[in-house]
Amino acid sequence: TQLLEQSPQFLSIQEGENLTVYCNSSSVFSSLQWYRQEPGEGPVLLVTVVTGGEVKKLKRLTFQFGDARKDSSLHITAAQPGDTGLYLCAARPPSNSNSGYALNFGKGTSLLVTP
């Protein structure tokens, strides 16, 4: 089973629109990270959220960690073509699992912003 479920899988919008993508799990995490990946490149870290209910802003991007630390959302305001990419959430397996230490990634949300 996938540790992190991301939705939607694909999203195509026009420049200037707002959007929200989601990352959900049944597990509790001590922290969660969001990455953005462009075609042919490796993922690039956007943010780490640690505290339940935490909200972090990065220019037009707003990240929220759920109160119970099981889910997270990424909201983009006034999307631009430069926001196009694959948005990935990632977290380490819970310490009480036997799934190891390294980050597990969701399948990502592929965002296309057209002019």
Add this chain to the structure above:
Amino acid sequence: DTGVSQNPRHKITKRGQNVTFRCDPISEHNRLYWYRQTLGQGPEFLTYFQNEAQLEKSRLLSDRFSAERPKGSFSTLEIQRTEQGDSAMYLCASSLVGQNYGYTFGSGTRLTVV
């Protein structure tokens, strides 16, 4: 520092051949990770090192795969007797020790097995 460097960027090989990829991490980072990514999927964990010690291997890492990190610096990932199902992007990342540190990824090696 130039970030995480991976070589080659692209590799085309015939089925049954062996291939080796190299990763040079950020010099201050003592953790190094290998992931594999196929189209439409997020990166899947393969293995990671802390310094020269290989601390964790995924069940995805069959016995045809081997990774090394001699002297705790660069790392190599070798795939023996390649199969078409090995075609993927192989990503290397490095990080500092600590739960909340993010990973810095390289640009990956795109492997195509024909």
